[in-house]
Amino acid sequence: MSRSHYGSLVDKVREELVHRFLQSKQLPGSEEILTVLASEGKGKGEIPAAFYQFDQFPELLLSRMMVDHLNVADPFFKCHEGGAGAITQIQGRQLINFSNYNYLGLNGHPRVNQAALEAMQRYGTSASASRLVGGERPVHRQLEEALAEFYGVDDCVAMVSGHATNVNTIGHLFGPKDLIIHDHLIHNSILEGIKLSGAARRRFAHNDLVALDHMLGEIRGQFERVLVVAEGLYSMDGDVADLPGLIAIKKQHKCFLMVDEAHSLGVLGKNGGGIRDHFNMAGPEVDIWMGTLSKSLAGCGGFIAGSRSMIRLLKYSASGFVFSVGMAPPLAAASLEALRILQEEPQRVQRLHTLSNLFLKRAREKGIDTGLSQGFSIIPTLVGNSLKAVRLSNQLFERGIHVHAIAYPVVEEQAARLRFFVSSQHEESQIEAAVTTLAEVLA
Ligand SMILES: Cc1ncc(COP(=O)(O)O)c(C=O)c1O
Incomplete structure (x- = not known):
C-alpha cells in the first residue's frame, strides 16, 4: 500500500471528524479513530502507517481539528512579551x-525576584542531581518546612512539577490491590497517577458525598488501601469541596484522603491558607495534602505535605523523586519568599x-x-x-x-x-x- 493512500485515509478520517463535530458535537474516542486508521493494510501483512507515523496519531487529529479545519484563529501558545499580570x-x-x-500578584514581585536572584548567584540555576543522592541546598528544606507548618502537619516534600507530584505520589503509594475513588471533575494529573498505580478506579458525581459514601459502603471491603481524592478549589469550575464531609466519610470507611490544593492555596480562607483555612480544620485530618508552586506561589513545582512517615516513604522510595533532579534552587527560593509575603500580607x-x-x-x-x-x-x-x-x-x-x-x-x-x-x-x-x-x- 502506498504512503499517499494512507495519507488519503487520514484525510477521510479528518473529514469525518469535522462532519461529526458539526452535526452532533460527538467525536469518536482515540481508540475508535485508531481502529479505522489501523484497518488499512491489515490482512495483507502490512504494518499500518498509524503504527509508525506521528501524523496519524488520533490525538493529533483531535487536538488540531478545530484550528486546522474550522477556520478559527489559533488561540493556543500566545506569546506574552513580558511577565503576565493583570x-x-x-x-x-x-x-x-x-x-x-498569578492569583496574588507575586510572580514578578521585587522580593520574590530578589530571592530567586540571590539563590541563583549562590547555587546556580540547577540542583544538578537528585537530592537523595546528590544532596540538597538549604532553601529546599526551608521551603518544605514552611509548607508543612502552613498546612499544620509534620513534614513536606517538594518535587519539580505539580503534575508529576500527583503522578508520582499516587503511583507510588497505591497498587493493584487498592482502590482510588475520585470526584468526577478531578484533574488529569490524578487520573494519570491512578493509571500508574494500577489500582482500581471509581468516580463519584461532582461533590456528591452521598454517592461516595454509598459506593464505599458497597465496595470498600474488596480492597486493601483505599484513597479518596478531591480538589480544594475545583480548577475548571471554581467551587469548593465539602472538606468536613469528606473527612467524616474517610474516617468512617477507613480510607486515606488526598486533597489537591493547586488552586486553593493562597485563594481559599481568610488568610489564604487553602481549604483548611476556609473550613478551619486541623492539618492532620487530611492524609495527603498536595499543592503546586506554580499558582499563588509564583514558581514551578509541586509538594506533598502530611505525616512524617508518608513523607519519608516518598523521599526515600518514590521514583519520581529519587530518580529526578531536585527543584532548581532559584525556584525554591522564589516560592519560599512568595509564601512569606502571603502570610505577611x-x-x-x-x-x-x-x-x-x-x-x-x-x-x-x-x-x-x-x-x-x-x-x-x-x-x-x-x-x-x-x-x-x-x-x-x-x-x-x-x-x-x-x-x-x-x-x-x-x-x-x-x-x-x-x-x-x-x-x-x-x-x-x-x-x-x-x-x-x-x-x-x-x-
Ligand atoms: C488541580 C491541579 N492539580 C495539579 C496541577 C498541575 O500543576 P502544575 O501546573 O504546577 O504542574 C494543576 C495544573 O493546573 C491543577 O489544576
Missing part, C-alpha cells in the same frame, strides 16, 4: 489578562476575594452562565460548544481581553467554556470592563 502585552497590544493563575487574599466576587456578581446580573463558581478566583463562562468558546476567546482578544477557551477534549463538549482567572492585581474598572465586553460579545 495586564499583558501580546503582539505589541496591551490586554486585560485573565489567562493565568493577607490583604492580598481579601482583595482577591472582593474582586472575584465582583466579577461573579456582575456576570450573574448580566445573565452569564458562571456554572458552579463560588467567586474564588476561578470564574467560568459556560457556552456548551467548543467552537463557540474558541471564537468568543478570539473576539475578546480583538477587544483587548485575554481569556482562555477550554474546549473539547479537555472538557466534555457540552461543558466547553471560557475560564477567567481573577488576580488581586486587577482593578475594579478592569473587572467591570471585562464583564461588560463579555456580555456584549455573548449577545
Whole structure:
C-alpha cells in the first residue's frame, strides 16, 4: 500500500471528524479513530502507517481539528512579551489578562525576584542531581518546612512539577490491590497517577458525598488501601469541596484522603491558607495534602505535605523523586519568599476575594452562565460548544481581553467554556470592563 493512500485515509478520517463535530458535537474516542486508521493494510501483512507515523496519531487529529479545519484563529501558545499580570502585552497590544493563575500578584514581585536572584548567584540555576543522592541546598528544606507548618502537619516534600507530584505520589503509594475513588471533575494529573498505580478506579458525581459514601459502603471491603481524592478549589469550575464531609466519610470507611490544593492555596480562607483555612480544620485530618508552586506561589513545582512517615516513604522510595533532579534552587527560593509575603500580607487574599466576587456578581446580573463558581478566583463562562468558546476567546482578544477557551477534549463538549482567572492585581474598572465586553460579545 502506498504512503499517499494512507495519507488519503487520514484525510477521510479528518473529514469525518469535522462532519461529526458539526452535526452532533460527538467525536469518536482515540481508540475508535485508531481502529479505522489501523484497518488499512491489515490482512495483507502490512504494518499500518498509524503504527509508525506521528501524523496519524488520533490525538493529533483531535487536538488540531478545530484550528486546522474550522477556520478559527489559533488561540493556543500566545506569546506574552513580558511577565503576565493583570495586564499583558501580546503582539505589541496591551490586554486585560485573565489567562493565568498569578492569583496574588507575586510572580514578578521585587522580593520574590530578589530571592530567586540571590539563590541563583549562590547555587546556580540547577540542583544538578537528585537530592537523595546528590544532596540538597538549604532553601529546599526551608521551603518544605514552611509548607508543612502552613498546612499544620509534620513534614513536606517538594518535587519539580505539580503534575508529576500527583503522578508520582499516587503511583507510588497505591497498587493493584487498592482502590482510588475520585470526584468526577478531578484533574488529569490524578487520573494519570491512578493509571500508574494500577489500582482500581471509581468516580463519584461532582461533590456528591452521598454517592461516595454509598459506593464505599458497597465496595470498600474488596480492597486493601483505599484513597479518596478531591480538589480544594475545583480548577475548571471554581467551587469548593465539602472538606468536613469528606473527612467524616474517610474516617468512617477507613480510607486515606488526598486533597489537591493547586488552586486553593493562597485563594481559599481568610488568610489564604487553602481549604483548611476556609473550613478551619486541623492539618492532620487530611492524609495527603498536595499543592503546586506554580499558582499563588509564583514558581514551578509541586509538594506533598502530611505525616512524617508518608513523607519519608516518598523521599526515600518514590521514583519520581529519587530518580529526578531536585527543584532548581532559584525556584525554591522564589516560592519560599512568595509564601512569606502571603502570610505577611493577607490583604492580598481579601482583595482577591472582593474582586472575584465582583466579577461573579456582575456576570450573574448580566445573565452569564458562571456554572458552579463560588467567586474564588476561578470564574467560568459556560457556552456548551467548543467552537463557540474558541471564537468568543478570539473576539475578546480583538477587544483587548485575554481569556482562555477550554474546549473539547479537555472538557466534555457540552461543558466547553471560557475560564477567567481573577488576580488581586486587577482593578475594579478592569473587572467591570471585562464583564461588560463579555456580555456584549455573548449577545
Ligand atoms: C488541580 C491541579 N492539580 C495539579 C496541577 C498541575 O500543576 P502544575 O501546573 O504546577 O504542574 C494543576 C495544573 O493546573 C491543577 O489544576
